[in-house]
Amino acid sequence: MTKWSIASISLLLYATSCFFPAFTAQTTMESEACPGWLCLIVGWIGCLWCFACPWNLVWISNPLYILAILYFTSNRHNKYLFYASATCILAILVGFSFVFCHSLMLFGNNNSHIWTRCLGYYLWVSSFLVLFIGIIIYTIIYGRNKDYKK
Numbered sequence: 383m384t385k386w387s388i389a390s391i392s393l394l395l396y397a398t399s400c401f402f403p404a405f406t407a408q409t410t411m412e413s414e415a416c417p418g419w420l421c422l423i424v425g426w427i428g429c430l431w432c433f434a435c436p437w438n439l440v441w442i443s444n445p446l447y448i449l450a451i452l453y454f455t456s457n458r459h460n461k462y463l464f465y466a467s468a469t470c471i472l473a474i475l476v477g478f479s480f481v482f483c484h485s486l487m488l489f490g491n492n493n494s495h496i497w498t499r500c501l502g503y504y505l506w507v508s509s510f511l512v513l514f515i516g517i518i519i520y521t522i523i524y525g526r527n528k529d530y531k532k
Contacts (some may be wrong), residue, residue, distance in 0.1 A: 383523070385455050388516030392509045396447070399505035406497045418502035440480045446473035447510055454517055463521050470514040477507045 400422055403415035425441035446469050453466035480503065 383516070383520065385520060388513065388520060389451050389455050392451070392513035392516065395505050395509035395512055399502045399509065402502035402505060403500040404502040404506065405499045408497055413497060415500065418506065421502075440476060440483070443473040443477040443510065446470075446476065447513070450510075450513060450517075454513070454520075460524075463517060463524075467514060467517045467521075470510060470517060474507070474510045474514060477510055 400418040402418055404418045404421045406413050406415045421441070422444065425444070450466045450470040450473060453462045453469060456462050481499070
């Protein structure tokens with residue numbers, strides 16, 4: 383298994399998560415599903431308002447994930463595998479922290495109660511996990527067999 387095939391499987395999960403709702407939230411009078419693509423596009427705005435709700439920083443997992451992929455797929459020294467796994471672990475931890483979030487600033491409402499996390503959220507986090515497991519497997523195979531093709 384090559385670096386690019388591991389990264390491609392992970393990116394496929396990540397892209398698929400954009401087509402499903404990430405979570406449903408109770409706004410003023412009704413429950414609304416927030417699609418994954420909307421979370422990806424406007425989620426960074428929540429980082430600007432982190433003083434209102436620290437859980438808005440969950441979006442930081444996205445650049446950490448991209449950084450992990452860049453470290454992993456680079457053909458540089460093996461220490462980049464360590465950097466890739468470290469940034470991937472950070473992305474997983476920050477992404478999983480959304481489980482503890484019960485309210486979120488959403489759709490102009492300062493206190494939207496989160497009802498459920500949906501398939502899009504679980505696919506999103508699983509893309510981080512697949513990348514991390516792939517990095518570990520690649521490191522084990524590459525570490526044992528020095529002649530293994532990158």
